[in-house]
Amino acid sequence: MNNSEKRSLGEEFKNWVQTLAIILAGLWGAYVFIYQEFWIPKSAPTSLTLDVSLRKAGKTNYDNKHSQAAIELSIIAKNTTKYPIGLLPGIFMIHGIEFTVAGSDEDTFDKKLESELVIPYSGKYRNRHFMEKSRTEVSIGSPFSDTVLKPGETIKRVFLTTIPADKYDALKASIIIPRCREGTSLESCEEKKERFEWDYNKEKYFPELFFLNGEERKLIEKDHYESYRIRMAISEVMLSLWE
Structure with a gap:
């Protein structure tokens, strides 16, 4: 070669x-x-942060007889990831709460400290000197009209309602924003949103999410989130109306 x-x-x-x-x-x-x-x-995991606040926004007299207090609810949602998040129909609800003086038998409170300090995962608490007397629905609605939250995007809504000035001792706002789980395309999430709807459980004073499958209507419990490929962002805040 x-x-x-x-x-x-x-x-x-x-x-x-x-x-x-x-x-x-x-x-x-x-x-x-x-x-x-x-x-x-x-x-990648999706992450939606909620920033919720309630505040007094002044008083007014419509007819010089019935004083009304204005209440402002602010809801801010932010996508903290680099990927879009598909939003499902959310809900907010405001309750007016009245308190009453607890019974004079303080031994009952002390006995509970020894026998049943807290009820695990209930989110409930006890007070020695007062207890909840009643709870009334004040306002309810849809937090956002957006169906997609872009990477780094923040959306904000402010709602205004009024209540009788001296009727309630406190207000409680509950906000629930469902979203599609990671791995769900925006197209699939868009199709899914039409199959969810909210209802209200009067006994629990809390909204419940249902999934529609033809004529079947199934309540979605917390244990079912994974099977429906959804996540929940939930925030609850309270505002004292005592002067």
């Missing part, structure tokens, strides 16, 4: 190596693109 043939084979081998390197680089680039643009968004 002469030198020219050796050079020809060497150049051909070099060209094959370069071609293979280009192909491998292209495959690697495609892998990185698919991984970052498709796989990571599907597997």
